[in-house]
Amino acid sequence: MTSDSIRNFASPDALDERKFVVALARGLELLRAFRPGEVLLGNRDFADRTGLPKATVNRLAYTLTTLGYLRFDEAAGKYALDTGVLSLGFALLAGADTLELARPHMRELAREIGAAVSLGCRDGLDMIYLETIRSETALTLGLAPGSRLSMLTSSMGRAYLAVQEPAARAALLAELSAAAGADGAALVQAAEGAIEDFARDGCCYSFRDWHEDVNAIAAPFRDVRNGRWLVLSSSGPASSMGEAMFREVIAPKLRALAARLA
Missing domain, CATH: 3.30.450.40 (GAF domain)
Incomplete structure (x- = not known):
């Protein structure tokens, strides 16, 4: 995740880089890559939309899949959002x-x-x-x-x-x-x-x-x-x-x- 991407979510004055966990921010940026109506995204899609290296995307996608936030579709070779994201959304709205x-x-x-x-x-x-x-x-x-x-x-x-x-x-x-x-x-x-x-x-x-x-x-x-x-x-x-x-x-x-x- 680039410094420009980070500033999209917090102003430079408000960002304390000593407390900011870049790895977590990068993982969340992968989840944000999905747009309304999209079901499946591949590693190339993630890399293009986040600006992250493919190796980093691979590790983040694996971690998010293990934790239940992404689901890997074997047939398509791409990822879909999984129930972990849905539960967070419902918690927010509730x-x-x-x-x-x-x-x-x-x-x-x-x-x-x-x-x-x-x-x-x-x-x-x-x-x-x-x-x-x-x-x-x-x-x-x-x-x-x-x-x-x-x-x-x-x-x-x-x-x-x-x-x-x-x-x-x-x-x-x-x-x-x-x-x-x-x-x-x-x-x-x-x-x-x-x-x-x-x-x-x-x-x-x-x-x-x-x-x-x-x-x-x-x-x-x-x-x-x-x-x-x-x-x-x-x-x-x-x-x-x-x-x-x-x-x-x-x-x-x-x-x-x-x-x-x-």
Whole structure:
């Protein structure tokens, strides 16, 4: 695991390298290599996505398989996530009081506005969905729990950025720009525009930025139980749910729900 990868999960100022266990971090990075919808990954996939040498990948994959976090598929010659990961995920969700509190309110809001309502948090340089409630009255979009979003192009990521302290936000934007490559500067500029929206509206928007036919809005709130920022978002097809609906109809409702959950 490179020093850049480590900084994706903790700021350089917060990282105490004397206490940081690099081997453990590398093993967890292998588990993070799986993306939503993927079942099997091989050693080459792990090496490409983590930047780790193949010999290191082999040892880590063997260890994680022995401990029940990975399962080796003999026929395919690749690895799948095993029940150890599932048990950790269930333990997290079972202990998430805020998530249990939020679900009925999210369901009510999704029904009222006819759009998907989601709850997410930061994971490295991405945002990850913890829950999505789809409208029962209309065909709406909505990613499944565990799905990841770009912090720069998603309304959820922009809302998270908007509530960070200026110095921390600037450092994070620099990391995001570097990770985005040639498009980094333009993406950061768009995100900064959304942060200005937050100062005015208390919400951040993503109008066809994350996907060409998706409009979305997000509002952050502080989870006092766990001391972290969570973000509520709502999304729908841009072809049938225009910017005005998100700014004028959904924004006040989403802000009110975020305030209630905080």
